[in-house]
Amino acid sequence: MAETFNGTIVQARSKHIIHMLEDIRVSIMTRLTTRYTEMLQKDVFVCPRVQKKLDKEKSWAHKCKVYPSSPTVFQDSDWDDVSVDIGNKTCTCKMWELSGIPCKHVCALAGFMKRNSEEFAHESFLKEKYLKSYQFTIPPLPSEKYWPIVDYPIDPPPIKAMPGRPKNNRKRDPHEDPKRPGNLTKH
Template identity: 50%
Template sequence: MAELEEVNADAAHAFKAYNPKVFCRAFMNTSIKSDAITNNMAETFNGYIINARTKHLIYMMEDIRVALMQRLVNKRKEMEKQNSGLCPRIQSILDKEKAKASNCDVLPSTEHIFNVRYYLDQLIVDLDAKTCTCKKWDMMGIPCCHALACIFFLNHEAEAYVDECYKTEVYLKSYAGSIPPIEGERHWPRIEMKIDPPPIKVGPGRPRKSRIRDPFEDPKRSGTLSRHGMEMTCTLCKTKGHNKRGCPQKGVIQPSEPAPKKARGRPRKETKPALLHPTMVLNQHPYITQFQLNQHS
């Protein structure tokens, strides 16, 4: 950011105006153990209830209740089968970092502070504070390869340094609750007071199923933004701000010829024409006499 402010102070001010704490990892709060900067959680749940959203309000809520009720039980059963103290996905991430730890050179400074050399980089690891210069351990709560090298240097277990939120016990506590079942509409209590449902107002057009897209998002390719806001470069005068169609020097500068396209496939070998015997020529062209063939030879 300091280098950006020296080059263009307005660009740095505009970047900070977009609240980088919600999308830039350098400004995020490290107490929240997550490096996700997208809204995938909301998009996933939206796809999870996409069929229920098309129904009436009561039946929509009933479908969502039944789906969540079953999901809580299934997730709890799957985690109870795990023998490891960590969640399976966290354990796989930790195993990948363990493979990289062999490339680190550990230099102890104190009992819990180390200097780690990783290829051409040099970092500081504090096991008590659970911090590393790369900030990966600070943000995710999973020890990076630099921290794992220090943990192995002390002959400690790597799983003991993983944040508590990734433990199997905490996962089971999160799914310990349950949604109670409900009787069907036939068994609901009846009352004497007549209650009419609110009037249903049907809007024009087909009900929306997909999410509201960004105004500059490409409708054909989901998740891809258009080239809006990008500064174009002219291929004639090499000046930014316009293209060759609106170039002021369009008739003055001759466009450079494009490079010839390479032929597809293997180049064909040149074959020399085969020499035919005079008798073969006479057989193919019966109107040619032997005298004309001798003169041509």
């Protein structure tokens, strides 16, 4: 994430601090708005990036066979047998718990139950949560031309004397050799 952010502000970093911050504010302001409007226009249940991963898991799910054990617990066999508990949202492969995205076993189970795999994704990946995270905006600001003029002097911070004896630099003799300090030349 930091590399992506640094890549977007490459030109802004070489500017004066006020103009750099203004460029960063404008880029974040437009990013939030475009992300929100793009997601509003999409007719999806989960976020696009999660949907891409979920489609990959769905493509592998056709190899799995599902055997019901109870209404919420199932055995799923591919090249290895795993148990899937949809009540506790757990799978033996642990991919569903770790990422929140249904694994191929859960996708096969969703097909067996004639439900969508997207329903089993973690709630943070849903479209509503995505829109909720991008609902806040950054307000626009007027340019520097319209800023109020302030007549307060800007003084540097006071110099504080550090503890200890002050260092005295020795005055060098005009004939002293700079390559060999302490020795005089034959001049």
